Amino acid sequence: MTIGEKIKAARGARKMTQEELAIEAGMKRSSVCDLERDRYNPSHSTLSKLASALNLKVEYFFTSVGIETTDPIPALDLTLTPERAAILVCLQFIDDLSKKVSFLQKELSAIKASQGLEESAPQIDGQVGDGSLAEELIKTTMQVLKNSPDRH
Numbered sequence: 001m002t003i004g005e006k007i008k009a010a011r012g013a014r015k016m017t018q019e020e021l022a023i024e025a026g027m028k029r030s031s032v033c034d035l036e037r038d039r040y041n042p043s044h045s046t047l048s049k050l051a052s053a054l055n056l057k058v059e060y061f062f063t064s065v066g067i068e069t070t071d072p073i074p075a076l077d078l079t080l081t082p083e084r085a086a087i088l089v090c091l092q093f094i095d096d097l098s099k100k101v102s103f104l105q106k107e108l109s110a111i112k113a114s115q116g117l118e119e120s121a122p123q124i125d126g127q128v129g130d131g132s133l134a135e136e137l138i139k140t141t142m143q144v145l146k147n148s149p150d151r152h
Contacts, residue, residue, distance in 0.1 A: 004038035010054045024053035044091050
């Protein structure tokens with residue numbers, strides 16, 4: 001079962017409309033529709049919101065257990081396999097990295113403001129891996145060092 005199929009099945013088991021699920025999860029109905037049709041992969045944050053709205057644990061979306069059950073909330077196999085453990089570690093790493101990127105963006109802006117430097121580069125939208133944040137930090141550090149009174 002795909003994640004979209006699982007969202008739709010869980011929503012159906014709870015007799016919720018896409019609109020009701022969207023409201024409970026703080027999303028747009030069209031986003032719920034797109035997710036159910038597997039038009040894009042949801043973020044961990046989105047899955048957390050959906051799981052909460054559906055009264056499920058996030059792990060439900062990563063298990064091979066379907067929702068075909070007579071129970072109002074399906075019994076989930078939450079055995080921590082090596083694969084599931086790896087997924088959870090990766091999700092935690094991504095969440096931590098995202099928080100660090102956000103923190104570094106704020107610090108970079110504060111440094112630039114305190115040194116009277118221009119915001120020359122576009123804000124980084126939490127994208128990691130392209131080196132933009134690291135390059136901007138190095139560039140700003142070099143500008144600060146060049147403008148430092150100790151260097152004159």
